[in-house]
Amino acid sequence: MKKEKGKARFEMVKKRHYSTLKKAEREKKMDPQLIKLCDFIAETKNYFTSSGCSGRIMLLGLKGKTKRDSYFHKKWHSTVKASDVWNALLEKTSGEIWFKEEPFILHIGTNTLKNAKKILKIKDKSGVKRGGIIVAKKGKFLVELVGTEEIAFPVKRENTILVEKEFIELIVKKANEKIKRNYARLKLLEKNLKKGLSK
Amino acid sequence: MKKEKGKARFEMVKKRHYSTLKKAEREKKMDPQLIKLCDFIAETKNYFTSSGCSGRIMLLGLKGKTKRDSYFHKKWHSTVKASDVWNALLEKTSGEIWFKEEPFILHIGTNTLKNAKKILKIKDKSGVKRGGIIVAKKGKFLVELVGTEEIAFPVKRENTILVEKEFIELIVKKANEKIKRNYARLKLLEKNLKKGLSK
Numbered sequence: 272m273k274k275e276k277g278k279a280r281f282e283m284v285k286k287r288h289y290s291t292l293k294k295a296e297r298e299k300k301m302d303p304q305l306i307k308l309c310d311f312i313a314e315t316k317n318y319f320t321s322s323g324c325s326g327r328i329m330l331l332g333l334k335g336k337t338k339r340d341s342y343f344h345k346k347w348h349s350t351v352k353a354s355d356v357w358n359a360l361l362e363k364t365s366g367e368i369w370f371k372e373e374p375f376i377l378h379i380g381t382n383t384l385k386n387a388k389k390i391l392k393i394k395d396k397s398g399v400k401r402g403g404i405i406v407a408k409k410g411k412f413l414v415e416l417v418g419t420e421e422i423a424f425p426v427k428r429e430n431t432i433l434v435e436k437e438f439i440e441l442i443v444k445k446a447n448e449k450i451k452r453n454y455a456r457l458k459l460l461e462k463n464l465k466k467g468l469s470k
Numbered sequence: 471m472k473k474e475k476g477k478a479r480f481e482m483v484k485k486r487h488y489s490t491l492k493k494a495e496r497e498k499k500m501d502p503q504l505i506k507l508c509d510f511i512a513e514t515k516n517y518f519t520s521s522g523c524s525g526r527i528m529l530l531g532l533k534g535k536t537k538r539d540s541y542f543h544k545k546w547h548s549t550v551k552a553s554d555v556w557n558a559l560l561e562k563t564s565g566e567i568w569f570k571e572e573p574f575i576l577h578i579g580t581n582t583l584k585n586a587k588k589i590l591k592i593k594d595k596s597g598v599k600r601g602g603i604i605v606a607k608k609g610k611f612l613v614e615l616v617g618t619e620e621i622a623f624p625v626k627r628e629n630t631i632l633v634e635k636e637f638i639e640l641i642v643k644k645a646n647e648k649i650k651r652n653y654a655r656l657k658l659l660e661k662n663l664k665k666g667l668s669k
Contacts, residue, residue, distance in 0.1 A: 370623075384583065388606050403602025403614055407587050415602055424569075424623040425644060433640065438632055445624060 277410030281382040284411060288319040288380065302327075302348050304454055305377070308461040312379060315468050317386050323377040326418060326453040328446050330359055330426070334366040344368055350450055353443040360432050360439070368427035370439075372446040374418025374453050377460075380411065387412035393467045397460040418456055420449035476609030480581040483610060487518040487579065501526075501547050503653055504576070507660040511578060514667050516585050522576040525617060525652040527645050529558055529625070533565040543567055549649055552642040559631050559638070567626035569638075571645040573617025573652050576659075579610065586611035592666045596659040617655055619648035 292313055295301045301309070302325035309320045329346035345359040360368070381387050387404050391414065394402060399416050406413035422445060426433055434442075491512055494500045500508070501524035508519045528545035544558045559567070580586050586603050590613065593601060598615050605612035621644060625632055633641075 384606060391604065391606065401600060401614075401616065403604040404606065405590065405602040407583060407590065407603065415600075417600065421620060421622050423620050424641065428640075433637055434633055441627075441632065442623065 277382070280408075280410035284380065285319045288321050289313050292320065304348065304457055305375075308377075308457070308464065311461070311465055312468075317381050317383075318390075318468060319380045321378040321380050321413065324373070324375060325457060326373055326375040326420070326450055328356075328372045328443075328450055329370075330356070331369045331371050332364060332366050333369060350447040351443060353440040356443055357436055357439050360427055363430065364427060365429070367425050370422065370424060370426040370442060370446075372420065372422040372449050374420045375416075375457050376418075377416045378405075379414045379416065381414070382410055382412070384412060387414055389467060390414040390416075393460070393463045396467075397463045398456065399460060416460065418453050420453045420456075422446050422449060476581070479607075479609035483579065484518045487520050488512050491519065503547065503656055504574075507576075507656070507663065510660070510664055511667075516580050516582075517589075517667060518579045520577040520579050520612065523572075523574060524656060525572060525574040525619070525649055527555075527571045527642075527649055528569075529555070530568045530570050531563060531565050532568060549646040550642060552639040555642050556635055556638050559626055562629065563626060564628070566624050569621065569623060569625040569641060569645075571619065571621040571648050573619045574615075574656050575617075576615045577604075578613045578615065579605075580613070581609055581611070583611060586613055588666060589613040589615075592659070592662045595666075596662045597655065598659060615659065617652050619652045619655075621645055621648060 292309055296306060302323070304325035305323050309323070312318050312320045325348055327346050327348050328351050330344040332342045332344045334340040334342070344362075344364055345356075356370070379390050381390065384407065387407070391404070394414070394416055400419045401417035402415040404412060405415045422442065426439075491500075491508055495505060501522070503524035504522050508522065511517050511519045524547055526545050526547050527550050529543040531541045531543045533539040533541070543561075543563055544555075555569070578589050580589065583606065586606070590603070593613070593615055599618045600616035601614040603611060604614045621641065625638075
């Protein structure tokens with residue numbers, strides 16, 4: 272009886288996330304680097320993805336101390352040109368602007384601890400440093416996977432840019448190297464998921 | 471029989487980590503902000519800590535692309551003076567130096583999934599954003615807990631400091647704010663662990 276309840280919960284949750292994924296793809300709201308991976312997971316019997324970001328370079332505006340008070344001044348899900356970043360900094364902004372390069376984050380759901388452990392194994396094999404099982408309920412296990420490549424610092428305050436153009440050029444070079452390594456890691460994860468999870 | 475094997479493994483691992491912790495404390499190798507928390511965990515019946523860092527501000531030297539090729543030019547497990555950071559930057563260094571403010575990371579081990587889930591619950595209650603169950607074996611579950619406050623950017627290359635002194639002053643102010651929030655989060659986690667885990 273209890274087992275059936277867990278199974279029913281899993282089927283319901285998987286179905287719901289399948290619809291959300293397909294809707295996001297139709298509306299072009301998916302990060303392109305995640306589409307193939309998420310499509311593969313969606314077609315497996317025992318797994319689903321619930322949310323994710325492929326990793327990005329951005330200028331994040333902060334109006335207060337918490338993430339809730341933040342806004343995207345600009346974001347790129349790819350490498351970027353230093354001139355594009357510099358021009359975006361020249362635009363009128365308010366509050367504090369942070370330059371950020373952030374790694375991917377992905378949530379994979381499954382039905383049993385045994386299957387969650389398969390994801391952990393693939394995480395380790397793919398050299399994904401951060402994350403783990405964050406939800407462990409009957410019929411619903413959720414594994415978080417997070418990369419590590421990161422840059423973060425305040426770059427502008429009110430309308431004053433805090434660093435030289437040459438520094439932005441150097442930072443963008445570093446950020447591009449990191450985002451490329453991040454996408455390569457994501458590709459490796461995708462490959463290992465395809466190999467390690469039976470449909 | 472299987473249950474006994476899991477129990478034996480847990481007792482052995484807990485005992486080993488107890489010795490390691492006490493040795494680190496005797497040799498003053500423990501981050502001071504973690505001592506009380508780890509001491510409490512060590513005295514519980516079902517939990518142990520295996521490793522951790524309370525969070526820090528540092529100047530990290532990079533000689534290659536990976537963390538393996540890095541060295542600490544300077545590190546502080548506390549707030550820091552901008553003049554101390556600036557003076558450290560004026561010292562002779564090699565390779566690339568990154569300014570970093572990193573959050574705490576803590577590993578708590580336990581014997582059953584049920585007890586690992588208690589840690590997850592306390593993690594969520596304490597607003598600790600990153601981490602999860604990273605090892606799930608019979609008799610050995612390991613939960614990783616990681617804070618989120620982070621600053622990271624290259625600040626010096628060979629012997630050229632890449633930013634102005636005023637920028638370092640602003641960055642150190644931000645880093646101090648973040649490290650204070652980080653330690654406050656760690657205190658809250660400690661309080662909730664003490665409340666939530668029976669001895």
